[in-house]
Amino acid sequence: MKYGFVLPYGDARTAADFAFEAEQAGWDGFFVWEPVWGWEAWMLLTAAAMRTQRLKLGTMITPVSRMRPWELAGKTVTLDHLSNGRVILSVGLGAVDTGFAEFSEVTDRKTRAELLDEGLDILTGLWRGQPFNYEGKHYRIKETKFFAPPPPVQQP
Template sequence: MSERPTRIGVQIQPQQADYGAIREAVAAAEEIGVDIVFNWDHFFPLYGDPDGKHFECWTMLAAWAEQTSRVELGALVTCNSYRNPELLADMARTVDHISDGRLILGIGSGWFERDYTEYGYEFGTAGGRLNDLSEALPRIESRLQKLNPVPTRDVPVLIGGGGEKKTLRLVAEHADIWHTFADLETLEHKLGVLAGHCDAVGRDLAEIEVSVGVNGRGRDGHPIGLPDDTADALHGAGARLFTVGVGGPDYDLDGLAEWVAWRDQHNA
């Protein structure tokens, strides 16, 4: 794998919280020194009260672009099904400019059925949604180059998912960053599959940053965990972006500073 730097992200999950708490968490994460602040693209909470407070992804990213000055930002991940590809490209270009070139375009095929049914989108099948993503990605790339003004930079594309036949092929074809929640054994296997897809499309695997979700506040409600042997092993396998998730109503960021210090040790 390449010698790219190690980075730390935090996913501020926009659920079960007032927006003021979300705003404060973003400011605190930037102050602590993380590299990227993510949200997610859902319409209802994933954890806790299923009808609890929740906010929309892309309008929030525009606000974060104005609020912050250093961190990169993006969705982990945008659901391809919810927006026309050309519209999504225009939204991404706009947030890219608002942020002075700090947007990451995270995208996936979608999976949370309640979002689809309550907002009037056709849920279909997992394979069909992946086919839609395959069709959308070239349209997004094309529209980004047609807009006036064009983006401030080549907006990095992050694709989330681990499907070996379709998703990892799309990663090889389109992604600058691949995100997974895999454990070490699975990560090593998936990287082998991804390497095969990269060979097939004539791309160097080292061009793709490997991103992993690591221990954070999720279904079990525990606060952010600290770097440990597992994180070191994932780093040894090639992961370079480590993202912890935290949910509302109170965003407990204890532990983020330790992740930042761990990053700095690896980058020394």
């Protein structure tokens, strides 16, 4: 059995300090909340990665339906390289009562599920580090011609 420590709320310094202490105490993972508005989860995890060597790092849940999948792909691959393959991406729809409506985010579960599915397709496509096209109901990506980062350290 493995154990993960959850930091429900805190700034980057707090995240780095708690992650360091969790690793010293023998915990296996360190997870943060990804709110609609507030401390940016991937920045907190970056701070934690800089202070730790072996802890797995991730969000409690990333509601892909409210993300730009290409930005999330970049954040996760960057952190995966920085941490030498310690990223865990936990995904889901997210709870609408955590601020979706207040920020004009999609609240319809079916639409959010479609966005999640398409987002996962885009993430895995971009993580390959190769030119990529995508045509979905909600997202369209013409062949990516840019300096893509290499694929993640670990394979999705």
